[in-house]
Amino acid sequence: MRDNEIIIQGSFNGIRGELSRRLFFLVIYGIIFLMTNAYKKSFYSDNEITSIFTFLMDQITALNFKSILPILFIFLIFIFLAIFTFSTLFKTIKLFYNINRKVTVNYSKNKISTLSYTFPFFKDVEENKFDNIITVNIRQDFMDRFCNSGKLYIEYLVISKIDSSLACFEIPYVYEPSHALKELLS
The missing domain is CATH 1.10.287 (Helix Hairpins)
Known part of the structure; x- marks a missing residue:
């Protein structure tokens, strides 16, 4: 890794x-x-x-x-x-409020940390362990393509002692999502 x-x-x-x-x-x-x-x-x-x-x-x-x-x-x-x-x-x-959502993918610790602020005054911090990122999808409509922005859908594999499962999350309003996709999958 x-x-x-x-x-x-x-x-x-x-x-x-x-x-x-x-x-x-x-x-x-x-x-x-x-x-x-x-x-x-x-x-x-x-x-x-x-x-x-x-x-x-x-x-x-x-x-x-x-x-x-x-x-x-x-x-x-x-x-x-x-x-x-x-x-x-x-x-x-x-x-x-969706601008401040921050996702950190730490490959050395195999953790995905999400920091977000929801309307009006809540702060959500979420940390998940992952083993492998399976897919990264970009979702863009016409205006998003025109402004070079979009949503990233990240699907990752979590393996535990009992079973394995797929988990996913979304990062909205990412500027240049194709650049982020290349970074995540490289």
Whole structure:
């Protein structure tokens, strides 16, 4: 075995693909909001609506539900946009916690140590013994390939006195994962 260790960790360069995807969705949500808001303003001016509450009460008492449907549709779009926007913002903040994940593969001691911080304030330290690294896979989507980042899936063999087993783990948001793959398998 080798007498060295390999340190692989997530980086800001590794999250660029996912971050750009989330920012793209936020821009799309903003465009949909602006279009819906412009439609709402034109609908209000066409129907001479000054107060939405009095307009809805007048339409309900007159049993004119065709005028209520566009307003309900507009408000449903606003509600879904708010939910999607807050969800995307939460996932974006959570994304920054995955940068600090650090995996150390020590070939002289046959140990894999993982240090990670999970949202919001937890620190996880995990140390596993291994006998042989079996496979290392890279998973990339279009934005990850464009930004030269991705996820590494490492599968390793653990042999004990009783039996042997395969174990695996994932290292997300690795910058230049092909370089890390060559280091791990060399």
